[in-house]
Amino acid sequence: MFQQVWKNFEENELTHSAAHHLMAVDELRQEHGYARVSDIAKHLRITKGSVSTAMKHLRERGYVQEDHNKFLELTDRGLRVVSEIESTRVVMQKFLSQALGMDDDDAEIDACKVEHLLSSEARGRLVGFLRFLFSEDDVAISFLAAFRGALEERNLE
Structure with a gap:
């Protein structure tokens, strides 16, 4: 039983860190109208490299999209x-x-x-x-x- 519970935990949709990245995009867009990697890094007090890596993963999974100006926004899935x-x-x-x-x-x-x-x-x-x-x-x-x-x-x- 424990192994199945642990497996289900590991299959959780998002990590704690990824959840906070999504929430930072949402908060920044509501507050400033835009969110860039540098803004998210400053907001979360982490490096731009960490944010870039996380955003790449979140884009690949369909939570975030980036426009031609490098502004990030949540997809419908990300907003949900x-x-x-x-x-x-x-x-x-x-x-x-x-x-x-x-x-x-x-x-x-x-x-x-x-x-x-x-x-x-x-x-x-x-x-x-x-x-x-x-x-x-x-x-x-x-x-x-x-x-x-x-x-x-x-x-x-």
Whole structure:
């Protein structure tokens, strides 16, 4: 079983680094209207050579395209992936901070670590769980209060 899980993990659509490259292209285009290799390198605080290598790989996989002026833009596939990553980060951050009671900064860091790893199904189920957890349902209210109480007891030990 473990080998199959590891194989599925290795077949993940994007690495953490590649996800951040795509998000940098998106952020720069929204902020400045364009994204070049040098801009991405500065944004991510890495070398232009690293960005060039990553962009070549992302172009080959259909996430990014480059025009005749060397401006980069996300393809529809790239835009879809960035949107999924961003929504996963928001959901994970809310889960970690509001449901599990983590510090906001720590929740943001951990959400960033897993934002590109969750499947659409896992993200959807987590959203459903959060909707229930923060609803007015008596069971949810009782569960959340009991869970937070257990966390406090654990922290006092």
